[in-house]
Amino acid sequence: MEKDLKPVKRTPKLLAEQVAGQITDLIKTNKWEAGYKLPNEFEMASLLHVGRGTIREAVKLLVAQNVVEIRRGCGTFVCEKPGMAKDPLGLSFVADKKKLAQDMCEVRLLIEPQIAAIAAERADENHISRVRELCELTEKKILAGEKYAEEDAAFHEALASCTGNQVMMQLMPIIRKGVALFIDVTSTERRAATIEEHRLIVEAVAEGDSAKAAEVMEEHIRKSKINVRDLPGKSHKEDKEKGKTGL
Amino acid sequence: MEKDLKPVKRTPKLLAEQVAGQITDLIKTNKWEAGYKLPNEFEMASLLHVGRGTIREAVKLLVAQNVVEIRRGCGTFVCEKPGMAKDPLGLSFVADKKKLAQDMCEVRLLIEPQIAAIAAERADENHISRVRELCELTEKKILAGEKYAEEDAAFHEALASCTGNQVMMQLMPIIRKGVALFIDVTSTERRAATIEEHRLIVEAVAEGDSAKAAEVMEEHIRKSKINVRDLPGKSHKEDKEKGKTGL
Numbered sequence: 041m042e043k044d045l046k047p048v049k050r051t052p053k054l055l056a057e058q059v060a061g062q063i064t065d066l067i068k069t070n071k072w073e074a075g076y077k078l079p080n081e082f083e084m085a086s087l088l089h090v091g092r093g094t095i096r097e098a099v100k101l102l103v104a105q106n107v108v109e110i111r112r113g114c115g116t117f118v119c120e121k122p123g124m125a126k127d128p129l130g131l132s133f134v135a136d137k138k139k140l141a142q143d144m145c146e147v148r149l150l151i152e153p154q155i156a157a158i159a160a161e162r163a164d165e166n167h168i169s170r171v172r173e174l175c176e177l178t179e180k181k182i183l184a185g186e187k188y189a190e191e192d193a194a195f196h197e198a199l200a201s202c203t204g205n206q207v208m209m210q211l212m213p214i215i216r217k218g219v220a221l222f223i224d225v226t227s228t229e230r231r232a233a234t235i236e237e238h239r240l241i242v243e244a245v246a247e248g249d250s251a252k253a254a255e256v257m258e259e260h261i262r263k264s265k266i267n268v269r270d271l272p273g274k275s276h277k278e279d280k281e282k283g284k285t286g287l
Numbered sequence: 288m289e290k291d292l293k294p295v296k297r298t299p300k301l302l303a304e305q306v307a308g309q310i311t312d313l314i315k316t317n318k319w320e321a322g323y324k325l326p327n328e329f330e331m332a333s334l335l336h337v338g339r340g341t342i343r344e345a346v347k348l349l350v351a352q353n354v355v356e357i358r359r360g361c362g363t364f365v366c367e368k369p370g371m372a373k374d375p376l377g378l379s380f381v382a383d384k385k386k387l388a389q390d391m392c393e394v395r396l397l398i399e400p401q402i403a404a405i406a407a408e409r410a411d412e413n414h415i416s417r418v419r420e421l422c423e424l425t426e427k428k429i430l431a432g433e434k435y436a437e438e439d440a441a442f443h444e445a446l447a448s449c450t451g452n453q454v455m456m457q458l459m460p461i462i463r464k465g466v467a468l469f470i471d472v473t474s475t476e477r478r479a480a481t482i483e484e485h486r487l488i489v490e491a492v493a494e495g496d497s498a499k500a501a502e503v504m505e506e507h508i509r510k511s512k513i514n515v516r517d518l519p520g521k522s523h524k525e526d527k528e529k530g531k532t533g534l
Contacts, residue, residue, distance in 0.1 A: 067380060068379065068380055068382075069382075070382060097347075100344075100347075100348070101347070101351050104348050104351035104352050105351050105352075105372075106377070121377055121380075122377055122380045123372075123374060123376075123377025123378075123379060123380050124375075124376060124377040125352075125370075125372045125375055125377075127370060128371075128372055128375030128376060128461075129370075129371060129375060129454065129457040129458070129461075130353070130368055130369055130370025130371040130372075130457070131453075131454070131457070132315065132370060133314060133315055133368075133369045133370050134453055135315075135316075135317060139453070140453060140454070143452040143453045143454040143455070144454050146452055146454075146455075147452065147454045147455055147458065150398060150401045150402075150455075151397060151398060154397045155397075205390040205393055205394065206378075206381055206386070206387060206390045207376065207378070207387070207390040207391050207393075207394045207462070208390070208393075208394055208397075210376040210377070210378070211376070211394065211458075214375075214376075215454070
């Protein structure tokens with residue numbers, strides 16, 4: 041790791057930015073992978089021939105860019121998805137959250153059925169068992185009357201992984217969690233239906249039936265969409281509150 | 288503006304983060320809109336009862352989050368799309384740029400024909416003239432033998448705007464510029480074809496023929512896709528270089 045970091049030059053460019061740049065490059069070239077624990081402030085400072093303040097500032101920049109995360113008491117680690125923003129589209133800055141939720145559903149309706157179809161074509165055994173696993177996990181939560189948004193999201197993300205398409209895998213969390221960032225779309229009457237619909241999706245993918253996978257996914261999203269449309273408009277204050285959680 | 292900013296509390300939470308939070312909220316609630324010029328360091332410092340160093344640090348955080356931008360010699364301004372990252376999906380961290388370009392094209396093929404179809408349904412006179420304008424602008428660049436990637440991107444973004452769907456508008460730049468971030472997909476034999484294909488798209492949208500709009504858009508992207516597949520694999524060094532430009 042010593043050889044990976046070189047003393048920074050005293051160029052006009054901010055020292056902290058140079059340090060951040062070096063770290064970013066090490067991650068891009070997979071020398072430092074997701075979950076890698078960065079050397080501590082003292083080590084970094086001496087390796088880079090800069091003050092600890094500069095290291096601290098560089099880390100702050102990288103945290104703001106979602107490249108590294110600080111785990112209090114543990115140290116600084118490379119993020120699971122380096123550079124992937126919490127709210128990549130800046131949707132928390134969109135004022136009308138109800139319209140946003142409807143737009144998001146329209147986008148899901150446009151993308152997810154096709155992702156399900158491609159998943160049905162490309163999914164291997166591991167993919168399928170992973171999807172089935174998450175389907176069952178979601179069911180358990182629903183039947184226990186617990187919140188299942190996370191497991192639900194993971195299920196849809198697992199379907200995206202079946203495509204082997206990196207961009208779809210990155211997009212899915214955005215379009216899937218985008219709404220959840222602001223509004224809880226899970227209504228009671230949808231809970232039972234979700235179980236059934238998810239099962240149908242899993243079976244279509246397992247059978248490699250892309251037409252059916254797309255069809256059941258479309259129905260699944262259409263039904264969720266209606267709930268969003270039925271939502272009351274958000275008050276300004278609520279917008280602000282929700283917005284906060286969005287960033 | 289004085290009333291908008293309140294002195295920050297001396298809580299354990301970093302002062303700079305409190306300042307950044309206040310500014311973010313002013314933008315979210317549209318008190319400070321896109322392009323708004325922030326008060327200078329001195330004013331902010333006195334309004335918030337903190338040192339100029341804290342203001343500077345807060346601005347740095349907001350710049351890293353693409354919420355504000357510093358225009359040298361002019362001041363600090365609210366970004367056009369606050370919170371919208373330059374590389375929202377962190378794609379510059381994906382090592383295999385050739386596979387990435389192919390994945391990106393697959394996603395475009397999945398999304399853009401449908402966007403064109405919806406655009407044909409919803410576009411009003413202003414939308415159509417805007418799209419036509421950008422189509423002609425792209426043609427001029429192509430015929431002049433100049434780079435036209437920007438105008439090309441603007442053309443596709445204008446189509447997304449026709450849908451009136453905020454999320455599609457935010458997604459388009461990502462899927463459109465995503466490839467351009469790393470690889471120049473514009474090849475000579477595509478230049479002439481692009482003119483013709485763009486014209487067909489504009490006409491379909493103008494006629495409100497969504498089926499045709501989707502069809503010509505799909506053909507347009509399929510042809511670009513082939514070029515990407517023909518690209519030579521990128522060397523490790525090139526990846527690093529391109530990656531840099533991606534962040």
